[in-house]
Amino acid sequence: MQRRTLLASALALIAARPALAGDSFPFTLSDAEWRARLSPLAYDVLRHEATERAFTSPLNDEKRRGTFHCAGCDQALYASRTKFDSGTGWPSFTAALPGAVGNREDRSFFMRRVEEHCANCGGHLGHVFDDGPPPTGKRHCINGAALVFRAA
Template sequence: MSLTRREALRAGGLAMVGGLLGLGACSRAPAATAMARRFEVMHSDAEWRQRLTPAQYAVLRGHATERPYSSPLNDEHRHGTFACAGCGLPLYSSATKFDSGTGWPSFWAPLHDAVGEDTDSTFGMARTEVHCRRCGGHLGHVFDDGPAPTGLRYCMNGVAMLFAPG
């Protein structure tokens, strides 16, 4: 994949912001994935920056990864719903949350019609990226090493979600 100068500078800036915020260096130009498509909720880059915290922007729009064990949602055990921090779409029920031991909030299934998936080939390996179905925000990745009944582990960035108890 070839990046324009603007995309390369933006990706580098996101990586720098991620480093300052304690986020992992995994970020790439948003145009390479779900960000290039149209979604129900669309905003300009400037509007996303205004709506989101720097950490939320780095993950949701720049595909950064927060440091393991840094999110309070990893230890959230109340009954409720985890929603997209970008658009508020409910994504996961607390009934599907489990402790994966990875340091990120993990779920064995999303809510119906809540997420979309793309192939992520960064780092020379193919992974399945998970994004919000409504705004395209990067949430994390799904792996096939989770518990029954699905055998899946949706490994999500806590900063990409909000929790609503109840």
């Protein structure tokens, strides 16, 4: 029982880690301002690296031409032409717009992954994997709650 409690506490601390704590970005707000600006789910995803449940975002099925923007700061992140159906339940892209995102190593939950965040506000977007289609071979697996779609 004590081992289970310790594990649960450790996982809660990992999940509660603010997005890119200690880093600075061009667009910044206080925690209270972020909470007022974002829905509860978008706040948890963008500011505390949560993950929405698979197949719950309407953006997973978005097929129109346009651009996907950060739900936190409205920076353009992904062109619709790079979106594909990965079958994972999250919007997936082969590439981000130049300079729009940043990456860092994510070692949470006993895994080693590449986390992707908005280069403007530092908001957590999702992860990048090496199992995507050509031309990049990358799958940017992004939480729909972290995005806003702007039709062309």
